Amino acid sequence: MKHRIKLLLVSIAFPPKKDPECIQTAKYLKYLSNTEELDIQVLTACDPVINMPVDMSMNSFSVRNSGVFKKKITENRYLNFLLRKIGIEQFPDTKFTFSWGIRRFLKNSKIQSPDVVYARSYPISSLIAGYWASIHFNKPLIIHFSDPWTLSPLHRHSLSYQRKMEEWELRLIKHASAIVFTSELTATNYRVRYPEYKERIHFLPNVYDDADLSLNESQLRNEKLKLVYTGGIVGNRNPEPIFKAISSLPEKMLDRFEFFIAGEADRDNRELLGKFNHQSVSYLGPISFLESKKLQASADILVLIDNHFDDANKAMYLPSKLLDYFVQRKRILAVTTPQGTTSNTLEEGEFGDCFGHSDVDGITNFLRKAIDEFDKKNHSYFIRPDVPKKFSASLNAQNLLKIIKHYA
The missing domain is CATH 3.40.50.2000 (Glycogen Phosphorylase B;)
Incomplete structure (x- = not known):
C-alpha cells in the first residue's frame, strides 16, 4: 500500500469558527482532504475565539481528517481593549497563548508525528505555533501568510513590537522550507525583502469553492x-x-x-x-x-x-x-x-x-x-464572465499538495 503523507495543519482559523481566514482554510482543506495521498491532522484553538464566532453553517465544508486537536487560548475582550487604549501591544497578537507551551501540549496529545507541518495565518500566532511544532517533531515547515506581516501597510507598531516582528518574521522564513503568499505583488515584495530566500516563496491565491460555481x-x-x-x-x-x-x-x-x-x-x-x-x-x-x-x-x-x-x-x-x-x-x-x-x-x-x-x-x-x-x-x-480557473480551490489545493510532497 502506498505511503500516505502525514500532514499537520496548524491554524487557529478552522471551522466551525468563521472569519475570512477560516473560510479560506476550509476551502483549501476541503480539496486537500479529498486526496488519498494525505492523512491530515489539525491543531486548532478551542471554541469560542474572540472575533471568530462559531458558525455551524461552516460545517458545510466537508474536511476529512484523522483528528482535530484543540488547544485553549486565554484571552479577555476587556483586557484586550484596555491594553490597546494604553498603547500596550500583545505579541504577536491577542491570541499569543495559542503558541505558549505548544511543545508540552504536543508531547501530551495523541497527535502522531507528521511528515510535514503546514501553518496558516492570520493570526500570526498560528505560524509561531507551527514553528514550534516543526521543531518538536523535527519536520519541514510550510508557512502560509494570508496577509503580509512586516510589509503590511495597514498597521503601525511601536518600536519594540517592530523589532520583535522583524526578528520573528526572519526566524520563520529562515526555518520554513516553503513560504506562501496570497497575491503576486506580496510575493514579489517579499522576494525583494529576502532575496536569499526568494526560491522558497510561492504564490497561492485566495480561492473559490468549485462547488459554488x-x-x-x-x-x-x-x-x-x-x-x-x-x-x-x-x-x-x-x-x-x-x-x-x-x-x-x-x-x-x-x-x-x-x-x-x-x-x-x-x-x-x-x-x-x-x-x-x-x-x-x-x-x-x-x-x-x-x-x-x-x-x-x-x-x-x-x-x-x-x-x-x-x-x-x-x-x-x-x-x-x-x-x-x-x-x-x-x-x-x-x-x-x-x-x-x-x-x-x-x-x-x-x-x-x-x-x-x-x-x-x-x-x-x-x-x-x-x-x-x-x-x-x-x-x-x-452578468459577468466565468471566474478564472486560477482561483479554483481544487486547482490550488493540488498546487499546495505538490509543495507538500516535495518536502515530505
Whole structure:
C-alpha cells in the first residue's frame, strides 16, 4: 500500500469558527482532504475565539481528517481593549497563548508525528505555533501568510513590537522550507525583502469553492436594483464614498434601488451607518456564512469596499470575499485603489467597475447607469464572465499538495 503523507495543519482559523481566514482554510482543506495521498491532522484553538464566532453553517465544508486537536487560548475582550487604549501591544497578537507551551501540549496529545507541518495565518500566532511544532517533531515547515506581516501597510507598531516582528518574521522564513503568499505583488515584495530566500516563496491565491460555481443566472427578478455588500466594515474600509454617491443621485432614482450591507462593523462605522438614515440602505448586521451566500446570490450588483491606500504598490491585498463574489457571476462595484491588486484583477477579467475612494462622481455615474440598465431589463449588463480557473480551490489545493510532497 502506498505511503500516505502525514500532514499537520496548524491554524487557529478552522471551522466551525468563521472569519475570512477560516473560510479560506476550509476551502483549501476541503480539496486537500479529498486526496488519498494525505492523512491530515489539525491543531486548532478551542471554541469560542474572540472575533471568530462559531458558525455551524461552516460545517458545510466537508474536511476529512484523522483528528482535530484543540488547544485553549486565554484571552479577555476587556483586557484586550484596555491594553490597546494604553498603547500596550500583545505579541504577536491577542491570541499569543495559542503558541505558549505548544511543545508540552504536543508531547501530551495523541497527535502522531507528521511528515510535514503546514501553518496558516492570520493570526500570526498560528505560524509561531507551527514553528514550534516543526521543531518538536523535527519536520519541514510550510508557512502560509494570508496577509503580509512586516510589509503590511495597514498597521503601525511601536518600536519594540517592530523589532520583535522583524526578528520573528526572519526566524520563520529562515526555518520554513516553503513560504506562501496570497497575491503576486506580496510575493514579489517579499522576494525583494529576502532575496536569499526568494526560491522558497510561492504564490497561492485566495480561492473559490468549485462547488459554488453558479449555474442559475439572475433574471432580474428583483423589483428594484439590488446592491449587496457582505463583509466587515472597519476603519477606512467603509461605505462612505457610496453613501456620498447616493446622496448625489436625482430624487426620482432614490426609490429604484436598494443597498443591503451585512457584516460586523466597528464603533465609528456603526455611527456612520446610523447617521446615513436613507430609505435605500439597510444594515443587516452579522449573518452566517450560508446566509451571506444566499444574500450574494440575490443581488444584481455586488459591492466591494477595499482598504484605502495612496500608493498602488501597497494595495497588495486581494480580499477573499471577492472569490465568493466571482462565483455568482454578478457585476461588481469596487471602491478600491486604482492599479492595485484588486483593481487589476477585476479589470483584467472584466468582472466589474473600479473607483477610487474619492471618486464620488464616478460612483454616482455608475449607479445612474446601473439603474437605467435595470429599468431597461438589460440582463446582460449585470452578468459577468466565468471566474478564472486560477482561483479554483481544487486547482490550488493540488498546487499546495505538490509543495507538500516535495518536502515530505
